[in-house]
Amino acid sequence: xxxxxxxxxxxxxxxxxxxxxxxxxxxxxxxxxxxxxxxxxxxxxxxxxxxxxxxxxxxxxxxxxxxxxxxxxxxxxxxxxxxxxxxxxxxxxxxxxxxxxxxxxxxxxxxxx
Amino acid sequence: xxxxxxxxxxxxxxxxxxxxxxxxxxxxxxxxxxxxxxxxxxxxxxxxxxxxxxxxxxxxxxxxxxxxxxxxxxxxxxxxxxxxxxxxxxxxxxxxxxxxxxxxxxxxxxxxxxx
Numbered sequence: 001x002x003x004x005x006x007x008x009x010x011x012x013x014x015x016x017x018x019x020x021x022x023x024x025x026x027x028x029x030x031x032x033x034x035x036x037x038x039x040x041x042x043x044x045x046x047x048x049x050x051x052x053x054x055x056x057x058x059x060x061x062x063x064x065x066x067x068x069x070x071x072x073x074x075x076x077x078x079x080x081x082x083x084x085x086x087x088x089x090x091x092x093x094x095x096x097x098x099x100x101x102x103x104x105x106x107x108x109x110x111x112x113x
Numbered sequence: 114x115x116x117x118x119x120x121x122x123x124x125x126x127x128x129x130x131x132x133x134x135x136x137x138x139x140x141x142x143x144x145x146x147x148x149x150x151x152x153x154x155x156x157x158x159x160x161x162x163x164x165x166x167x168x169x170x171x172x173x174x175x176x177x178x179x180x181x182x183x184x185x186x187x188x189x190x191x192x193x194x195x196x197x198x199x200x201x202x203x204x205x206x207x208x209x210x211x212x213x214x215x216x217x218x219x220x221x222x223x224x225x226x227x228x
Contacts, residue, residue, distance in 0.1 A: 006155075032212065043117075043203055043219030044156070089155060093211040100171060101143065101211045105155040109197050 002027045004092050006104035013080055013111050019106045023064075023090035025096040033066055034091040035059075035100040038106075044089065047075075080111045115140045117220035119204050121155045125226045126194060134223050136204030144210045145187035146171070146217075147179065149200040153166075156203065162187055163210060194227040 007022040020021045025031065038046040048057030053068035062077045073090060090104040117138045126132055136145065146161035148171075158171030162181040176191040176198055187206075191198060204220040211217065 003148050004155075038201075043221050044205075046218070098211050099161040099169055101146070101147070101158055101217070102172070103156040105153055 001095055002031070002092055002102050004090050004102055004104035006088075006090050006107050008105075008107070010108040010110055014080055015111055015113050016079045017111075019075070019077040019080045019084075021088055021090075021109070023073045023075065023104060024075065025071050025090075025092050027071075027073070027092055027094055030068070032093045033064070033072070034093070034101075034105075035062070035064055035075050036089040036091060038087040038089065040086070047088070049056065080089070080109070082111045082113055085109055085111045115218070116134040117204055117206055117218050119202075119220040119223045121223060123224050125228065127228050128195055129193050132189075132191050132194060132225075134170070134202060134204075134225070136187045136189065136220060137185050138187075138206040138218070139185065140206065140208075140218070141184065142208050142218075143184065144208065144215075144217075145204065145206045147160065147177070147180065147187070147189050147202045148205065149173065149198075150203060150222075151200050159202075194225075196227050199225060199227045 003026045019042045034049045035047040037047045048059040050057040050066040055066045087106045092102045121134045143164045147159040148156040157173045162168045202223045205217045207215045207217040218224040
C-alpha cells in the first residue's frame with residue numbers, strides 16, 4: 001500500500017543554518033505530495049505541494065522537489081529562523097481530488113538562537 | 114472568519130462511556146475528514162466525507178463512527194471508548210477533496226484521554 005517515510009527527529013539547528021528534512025514515499029502512479037507544518041499547540045497548515053515529477057513547491061523560503069526517480073520529496077530551507085521551530089509532516093494523496101491522505105510520522109525541528 | 118472549530122478541546126472520560134466530538138466549518142466545504150495524531154505515528158486518517166451523506170473509511174476507522182447530515186458538521190462518535198483511543202484528534206475540511214488545487218484547513222485539535 002501507499003506509505004510515507006520521514007527522517008527521524010528531532011532536528012536541532014542553529015539560526016541561519018541550512019535545513020533538509022528527508023521524505024520518501026511508496027505509491028503507484030503519480031501521487032500528489034504535500035508538506036504540512038504544525039506549530040506548537042496548533043493544528044496543521046499546508047506549507048507547500050507538488051503534483052508531478054520535477055515540480056517544485058515553495059513557500060516562506062521552504063522548497064521541495066518532486067523526484068519520481070528516487071520517490072522523494074525532501075524539504076529544504078536555506079536559512080532557518082527560530083520561528084520555524086515546529087513539527088513538519090510529509091503527506092501523499094493518490095489520484096486527483098481524492099479523499100485519502102497519508103502522512104509520514106512527522107519531524108520535529110528546533111531552531112536555537 | 115473562515116475556520117474549522119472542534120468541541121470539546123479537551124476531554125477526559127472513562128472506558129465505555131459514549132462520547133461525541135463535534136466539528137464544524139463555515140466555508141461551505143464539501144470535504145471533511147478526521148485524523149488522530151499519536152507520537153511516532155504522525156497523523157492517521159479515521160474517516161472522511163466527500164459530501165453530505167457520503168462517508169468513507171480512512172486507515173484507522175475501527176472503534177469510530179461518523180455522520181454527515183449537513184454540509185457544515187461532521188461529528189466523530191466513539192460508542193465505547195477504550196484507552197487505546199487516547200489521542201489528539203483533528204478535523205479538517207477543504208472545498209472538494211485532497212488535490213493540488215485545494216487547500217485543507219485544520220481545526221485546533223481535541224485532546225482525548227480515556228481512562
